[in-house]
Amino acid sequence: MNDVVQLFLRSAIVLTGTAVVTFALLWHAPGDPALSIAVARFDSAVSDEVVARIRAEAGLDAGFWAGFAHWVVPLLSGDFGKSSVTGRQVWPELLDAVRLTVPLALLGLAVGLALSVPLAIVAARRPGGWIDRGAVALASFGAAMPAYWLALLLILVFAVKLNWLPAFGAGSASSLVLPALTLGLGTGASLTRILRSSLLEARGAAFLPALARRGVGSRERAVAHVAPHAMIPVLTIVGLELAFLMEGAVMVEVIFGRPGVGSFLVDAISARDFPKVQGVVMLTAVLFVTVNLVIDLLYRLVDPRIGERHG
């Protein structure tokens, strides 16, 4: 029980640190944030009076800690504040963006898992064999390929040449396919490598020959003993990949002209829209922390010794 409480405490510390660091980075970034907001709202040629008014409106004329408190106190009750540029509430707009990005990230993860699980199992059966080498080469290629290039390549093949899928947009289910493939192929590549190594490590465990000598069948050994061991690192990576996919969607959303957290963040940063940037960063931090927390709790389910060790 103490161990679980510690986990929650650690998560709270991480979130507090994230809030302070995010605010400090934005506060001390080069350039005048009030001027950036003014430019995003109106134009480059705004008067000093307008910039001064915006500075006061956005709470930028208060000191660092006063500004931090001004933002973080309402945040504790779930109030993300209003956009410095549009004056609208951040949360509903952020929620809309999340609603568009989550299906993309989940589909990307599904594509990644659909590729990596069978590939890693086949590869790990005969390490060093031609299938294994092919899988490793494919995984390395996939991991090394920039998402930007892969996205344009997929558009070229499936939209321009074959005319099967739309090249951009978010208006239909079909418009989700190419962005999800872009995300999923990269994710699949890294998952394949990790899953393959985990399977090989678990299959080489010293207790397996002992189990075999006791008459435990190969299927039972694989399902009841190899799989749980191989699952530990995979759980970590799958959880973190989901969070990374939310972030990785930034570039993919821009290329495919999809609204979502990515475009929301890019627009917010260029306009120095503090409440929006902070909203995205805090939401991402909560996502990472939650995923880590869930993974840590799942570890204890998969391998109860982990909880005992920490306890």
Added chain:
Amino acid sequence: MKLIKRTLCGALLFLGLASPGLAQEGSLTIAYLTGPVNEVPDPRERFNGWMSNQTGVTETLMGLTREMELYPRLAEAIEQTAPTVWTLTLRDGLSFHDGTPVTADHVIDSIAPILDETSPLHHPRNASLLGIESMAAEGERVVIFNTKAPDAAFPWILTEPGVVVLGPPSDAFPINGTGPFIFREAIPEQLYRVEANPNYRDGAPGVAEVRVVKVADPAAAALAFEAGDVDLVINYPETDYERIVDSGALGLSAPTVQFYWLAIDATHGPLSDARIRRAVSLAVDRESIVEAALSGIGGVAAGSIYPGMMPWSSNTAPAYDPAKAEALLAEAGAVKTSDQWMLDGEPLRIDIVTYASRAALPPTAELIQAFLLAIGVDARVSIGEWGANNDAIADGSADLHLQAWSVAPSGDPSYFPEVVLSSDGDSNLGGYANPKLDDLLAAGRQTFDPEERAVIYNEVQDIIIQDAPLIPVFHGSQVSVARAGLEGFAVHPSMTYWMHPGIKWAD
């Protein structure tokens, strides 16, 4: 691999994919860099007026021709009846999309929130440019504008896309404009959709529907065009322009009022000396920059601040003379030792800052650096944020700031030089001060005869060439590509006009 193939095919079939096909007949799908910010983007707010003006939903009181000349648009005439009084008469028979007749009261009700600091539609920039003290209606068609000071720019400011005339909104007409197209739908950051206004005063438009879709990445927009998903790409990648036009697409490129220029720190460092500023200007081969950074299509080398199509242009050819540049450096007291110019015993060093949000800026900065290095000036480039670059110019830590501005968004010549060069200009960060230039700019504001104004702004441009308080680089062109068969579309230099009733698909 078979498994992967099956999984992919299964996923595609599951999603019920069909070929997206070409855009519908009678409709026009335009790919553009930005999209609407909310479901009903009021044209008076932020930059929303650009999209409503571009798509022909709203109209301004005055308009700009392709030669950037002023013409009455919703107005029938505008007349200066006293130094600070402008009398505007509306055209007869104007009506909003919902059929309501346009009156002088509608004009006042539309503009008042822009000026009102307590209104959510208050727009400080447009309010300041308009400088309106009061407005009054005289009958149904006449509006009297009283300005705070005599201002020759006033009729030009009435071309600003955010200064629009709107009727009362309703569910059917949330943006109740007067233009050839009716606003129908906006999906934030995705789509802005309009339909033809069959009752438009100059006749029904040639296309039934216009869909503006946001594609922020120009390369992705180019691929979407090739896939047949869009009919027209505004801001097509310059590097691919020749190929796509050769393949049968319609190339649409023309110079605009977008101006790429170097702001100068005129108070600290070597560029406080006008001779060194002019030397830097003469060392830069602008034609080569246009060729190398813009594939020869994305701009026109600039000799002065106004592009050639504007009535205010001095049509000064850009000067490139490295030998004269070196002579000026010597005249300023610099000494050349082993291919490096020294000033006061130190290597002559110029720090150039720019930003990356406009693709042409970083390569242009690097080319300027190369031209300066070629004559022996140690030039350095750094990419930062626009506001931070301004700070660097103001505090003397950078010498040149390469940036892109709209030099005359409303067609009036006073805006740009006043803001960046007059001694008290809000964006005069380099501290340049020239009383003669200040006097000329003040006179330009209060001179109402266009010919007399042209003489004044020619003199302003002469000072810019002689004293180099800023360095022009090039005038940006808008490069667009359309599907063959689109008739009537042309790039407007202000970039704020796209749709008009004459645009249609060939039979």
